[in-house]
Amino acid sequence: MVHAVHKLPKKHKLLILGLLSAMVAIALIPSEKATASRDHDKSALEVGKRYELPLNVGEQQSELTELSEAPANIAEPVVPEATQYDFKDHQVRNGDSLAVIFKRAGYSAQTLHKLVNTNAETRKLTKIHPGEVLSFASDEQGELLQLKYVLSKTDTLLISRTDEGNYATRIESKEIETVEKSAGGEIKSSFWTAGITAGLSERQIMNFAHIFGWDVDFANDIRKGDRFTLIYESHFVDGEEIGTGKIIAAEFINQGERYTAVRHSDGDFYTPEGRSMKKAFLRAPVDFKYISSNFNPRRLHPVTGRVSAHRGIDYAARTGTPVVSAGNGKVIKSGYNRLNGNYVFIQHGSQYVTKYLHLHKRHVKQGQKVKQGQKIGTVGATGRVTGAHLHYEFLVNGVHRNPRTVKLPKSQPLPAAELTTFKPLAQQMLAKLERNRELMLALNN
Structure with a gap:
């Protein structure tokens, strides 16, 4: 191209040179913003002070805003609902074990072992009873996806296979x-x-x-x-x-x-x-079945046939029926003799004493503190008696009172x-x- 220019007439060479000079001059003319920046009085700037620089980021900012406002399309893990699968029910029969049920449902022993040992919830399956129902759902390959087990009228245990091939549990409550x-x-x-x-x-x-x-x-x-x-x-x-x-x-x-x-x-x-x-006191220290005798100061003793004071109430009940303390207090006697059999006496404050006779077993010792309703022994037939019962006495300031009618604090x-x-x-x-x-x-x- 340079060789061709040299062959041109001198007039043409001068014209081309002028055009090139004009183009260079136009290219070197600064923009308005650049001129303004150069024309800024540099003497007015302070050393160490921050100044804002005008940047044309309108379009970029708009694009960033649009990106930030766009909804994040991130998939969250979905816990499968029991109703999404086709469940088959297997009722527990007499003599069934989990291994038998899983085999009948078409699952391997390895699947059973892995599922049962997942956590405490899955181990509840080891306590199934005849008549209960296990509901299974399988994938296309016949592998276990979900299992349902009704725990109560309100709660159902749902066991689901995870993406990793393990099992997870949750309780569905009504x-x-x-x-x-x-x-x-x-x-x-x-x-x-x-x-x-x-x-x-x-x-x-x-x-x-x-x-x-x-x-x-x-x-x-x-x-x-x-x-x-x-x-x-x-x-x-x-x-x-x-x-x-x-x-x-x-x-x-x-x-x-x-x-x-x-x-x-x-x-x-x-x-x-x-x-x-x-x-302060319970009226009766035992869950009763029936009463063999009431409070009667003069009565015929069932063994001797003689008139003897019966300063209390007899509560007939099966041997082993719990006997409780009528009130808070301290055991002042716990022993045995041939008339009372096993007995316990309890002091309640300074005024009251309760006595429990003919016990099968004593569950407290002398000097022990007891609470109202605490088990102190069991009904028995020890001592001079004809059958299993509790003989109960209530004393106020050393005087026997009818436990049924005595006025209590x-x-x-x-x-x-x-x-x-x-x-x-x-x-x-x-x-x-x-x-x-x-x-x-x-x-x-």
């Missing part, structure tokens, strides 16, 4: 709905029979008796015509009643005297006035601050008990 229900009745033969007739469970009957156990001896004091009513919790799952909960309030009319108890937030029961139902009331919240609740419960009692009367008439 929501429990709790509602208040009421029941009541009139005693015609026994409190136990009346309670069953009213639809109460054995546990509810015993809990009811325990609430009033400081005021009423349910072995001796119950009479035909006595009435009871209670409000209690009932639990439902999917509309089906699965069981009962706590007693909320209860009333017992015994020989014309009314006893009322309301559950407080501390779990204990109190009278509507706020006094604890718990007192009053219980402590709730603190004033708690009474302000308890009493309104108690009144609500009293109104409900009253309505229930009226309904029971109307149904029986």
Whole structure:
């Protein structure tokens, strides 16, 4: 190209040179911003001070903003639901073991071993019972994906295979709905029979008796015509009643005297006035079956046939039935003789002593401190007796008193601050008990 330029006429060479000079000059002209930057008075700048530099990052900033606002498309691990698979149920038969069930379901012994040893939850499978059901779900290769095992009416154990080939567990729990229900009745033969007739469970009957156990001896004091009513919790799952909960309030009319108890937030029961139902002494120190003799200062002894004082109450019960301390105290005697058999005497403060005779076994020693309701021995037939029973005596200042009727120390009331919240609740419960009692009367008439 240089050789061709040399062959041009001189006029053309000058024209080309002028055009090249103009193009170079235009290229060297600075931009407005660069001129402004150069024209800045450098003498006005201070050494060590920071100054902002104008940068044209509008487009880049816009792109960054769009990127940051874009949703992160990151997949989270999904825990498979039991309903996503086709489950096959296998009911546990008599004589079945897990190995037999897994083999019947088409899974290897290695799968069983790995699954059962995953954690404490999976080891519950080793305690299966006939009639229970294990539900299995498999993949296309026939390998175990999930297993369901119903633990209770509310909880189901779900075992799932992970992506790594291990097993993970979780408990699926159904929501429990709790509602208040009421029941009541009139005693015609026994409190136990009346309670069953009213639809109460054995546990509810015993809990009811325990609430009033400081005021009423349910072995001796119950009479035909006595009435009871209670409000209690009932639990439902999917509309089906699965069981009962706590007693909320209860009333017992015994020989014309009314006893009322309301559950407080501390779990204990109190009278509507706020006094604890718990007192210094229980009326009966044993869960009774029937009574062989009442308090009678002059009676014929069943062995000798002679008139001898019977300064207490005999509670007939099977040998081995637990006997508990009627109150807090200290064991002052624990021994054996040919008349009383195995016996325990307990001092309660300075005024009261309780005695427990004819025990099969003694569970406390002399000098030991005991709490109310603590097991001190078991019913037996040791000493001069004709059958297994507990002979129980109650002494006040050294004088024998009838354990059924002796006046006991009053219980402590709730603190004033708690009474302000308890009493309104108690009144609500009293109104409900009253309505229930009226309904029971109307149904029986």
